[in-house]
Amino acid sequence: MNGYRFWQKEQLYWIAFWVGLVASFALNPSWITFVLLMLLMVASYLRYSCSGLRVPQSDVLPIECAGRPAGEGQLAGSPSELDPEATAAAVAHGKALGETVFAFIQIDNLEDVLQGLDENQRNALQTETHQHLLNWCGHLNGFLRKYSEDMYMGIFSRQELDRMIAEKFDILDEVRALRVGNKLPVTISMGVAASGLTMSERGQKAQTGLDLALGRGGDQAAVYVNGEVQFYGGKAKVMEKNTRVKARVVAHAIRELMLEATDVMIMGHEGEDFDSLGSAMGVARMAAHLGKRVNIVVGEIALSFEKLQELLPDYTEYEGLFLTVGEALERVTPSTLLFVVDTHRVFLTAAPQLIDIVDRRVVIDHHRRSEDFIPNPMIVYLEPSASSTSELVTELLTYFDEKIELTRLEASALFSGMVVDTKNFAVQTGVRTFEAAAYLRRSGADPAIVRHLFMVDMETLKLRAAILAGSQSLAGGVVIASCPSEVKNGQIVSAQAADMMLSIEGVRVSFVLCPADGGVGISARSNGDVNVQVIMEAFGGGGHQTVAGAHIDGVDLAEARKRLEAVVADYIGEEKE
Numbered sequence: 001m002n003g004y005r006f007w008q009k010e011q012l013y014w015i016a017f018w019v020g021l022v023a024s025f026a027l028n029p030s031w032i033t034f035v036l037l038m039l040l041m042v043a044s045y046l047r048y049s050c051s052g053l054r055v056p057q058s059d060v061l062p063i064e065c066a067g068r069p070a071g072e073g074q075l076a077g078s079p080s081e082l083d084p085e086a087t088a089a090a091v092a093h094g095k096a097l098g099e100t101v102f103a104f105i106q107i108d109n110l111e112d113v114l115q116g117l118d119e120n121q122r123n124a125l126q127t128e129t130h131q132h133l134l135n136w137c138g139h140l141n142g143f144l145r146k147y148s149e150d151m152y153m154g155i156f157s158r159q160e161l162d163r164m165i166a167e168k169f170d171i172l173d174e175v176r177a178l179r180v181g182n183k184l185p186v187t188i189s190m191g192v193a194a195s196g197l198t199m200s201e202r203g204q205k206a207q208t209g210l211d212l213a214l215g216r217g218g219d220q221a222a223v224y225v226n227g228e229v230q231f232y233g234g235k236a237k238v239m240e241k242n243t244r245v246k247a248r249v250v251a252h253a254i255r256e257l258m259l260e261a262t263d264v265m266i267m268g269h270e271g272e273d274f275d276s277l278g279s280a281m282g283v284a285r286m287a288a289h290l291g292k293r294v295n296i297v298v299g300e301i302a303l304s305f306e307k308l309q310e311l312l313p314d315y316t317e318y319e320g321l322f323l324t325v326g327e328a329l330e331r332v333t334p335s336t337l338l339f340v341v342d343t344h345r346v347f348l349t350a351a352p353q354l355i356d357i358v359d360r361r362v363v364i365d366h367h368r369r370s371e372d373f374i375p376n377p378m379i380v381y382l383e384p385s386a387s388s389t390s391e392l393v394t395e396l397l398t399y400f401d402e403k404i405e406l407t408r409l410e411a412s413a414l415f416s417g418m419v420v421d422t423k424n425f426a427v428q429t430g431v432r433t434f435e436a437a438a439y440l441r442r443s444g445a446d447p448a449i450v451r452h453l454f455m456v457d458m459e460t461l462k463l464r465a466a467i468l469a470g471s472q473s474l475a476g477g478v479v480i481a482s483c484p485s486e487v488k489n490g491q492i493v494s495a496q497a498a499d500m501m502l503s504i505e506g507v508r509v510s511f512v513l514c515p516a517d518g519g520v521g522i523s524a525r526s527n528g529d530v531n532v533q534v535i536m537e538a539f540g541g542g543g544h545q546t547v548a549g550a551h552i553d554g555v556d557l558a559e560a561r562k563r564l565e566a567v568v569a570d571y572i573g574e575e576k577e
Ligand SMILES: [Mn+2]
Pocket: 275, 276, 342, 366, 388, 389, 421
């Protein structure tokens, strides 16, 4: 404070001196006053440029006047892109910002958790949650403010973020363990940002992080630090959401978009399974119901599509419905409305080129959100708590139009999608899954068709048996197997084998490695205890909590297996802590 007043006084003194001198030169112009004037000009220039803008003494920071280059002393990871010639004040500002960490925290499921509790329990649970968050923040010397019933904003220093990371965000486990008569656990999600050059950028990043954490199913923290995003937590099972408001809203929004569109195209992920195909057929029915021209784009022929094709000749209405990628590229126009179902990552889609051409995109998916996402979609319906995209599309169909009628094949294909992704209604199956299945059965889903779609040929059966025969079990309920060599449909059969291995007693997680495309593909499956998405992300892959995959380029089976075993051992070890 003193420093600031001194600065003001000194400046007044200088201004008075200058005014006096200029006045005397004006009254009596002589060479002596002129030289004096010049000398003073140089002196005052030197004085101000050396001391800079005179930062208030009380909160002086170690800056360049203390003989230290700008930027030194900043913590690792804070942005150091500051101009080294920045003024002292700018450096001080940058350093202060470098240490500020923003966090947005949301309670994921307050409404669902509070249901069925009495008034006392409700209050107690909310107070307990609040208290735990406050204590956590207090021990990190941070600032926390609740700004709506289930939203918080926090500000922390950079050192404390390191502590949060070292503690692996154990607040997530702490809150999840709260029990005050509630049947469902309370879970929280966080977006935390320590990178971003301005306050607003950093705030935005924290918000994006929260969206990412929620999009991945909640109960986790997404942290922007050192220029990348890291995830913590996310080990809990995704809870089914009770509210269907979103399905209704999305169904109406899709209807509006379809009415405006000239034509509709739908694609799933490459190597379509029945969830992709079934949900695509469901969306196609919506468009056809509105009298729009509609096509489904399929990638290289996959086993599931071959099965479906065997049935297509019985239904004349599907003539010309399915297009290859080449045909789709010829027919697509900039005003086409493009649906992407059962994936949200560009490189996994059947035809990534289509996404570049079309501006109007809609994403319907049930996979946990990955960092890369179809750019600027008009509608995103991403629900990781749903069993399958087929379940989501079935719900959308019920809200789309009361008069909509599915064909037997469409209902059966949607039903098959649910069967695949729930492993015959064994995992990831909620109340809404059965309700959707009941609707489909009422709409004509035929068990005989479904059974036909899942029949396998002798070759597939033998390959599957060979994979299973070579499986080995590791500590912690882990089973690993591999494909004998590069074989036809190896990836698909690997996935099936990985599914089957989960039914072995004591097995929590299974992996099948399969040589493909000059590297090794991994199919990972879990019974829900272990998050295989996190494990596959270590190899640049992704997927879902219980179903995930990855591809390692340029390695052989032995090397891939070594790497996988190391990552799995790490994960299992961490779990025990
Ligand atoms: Mn799916």
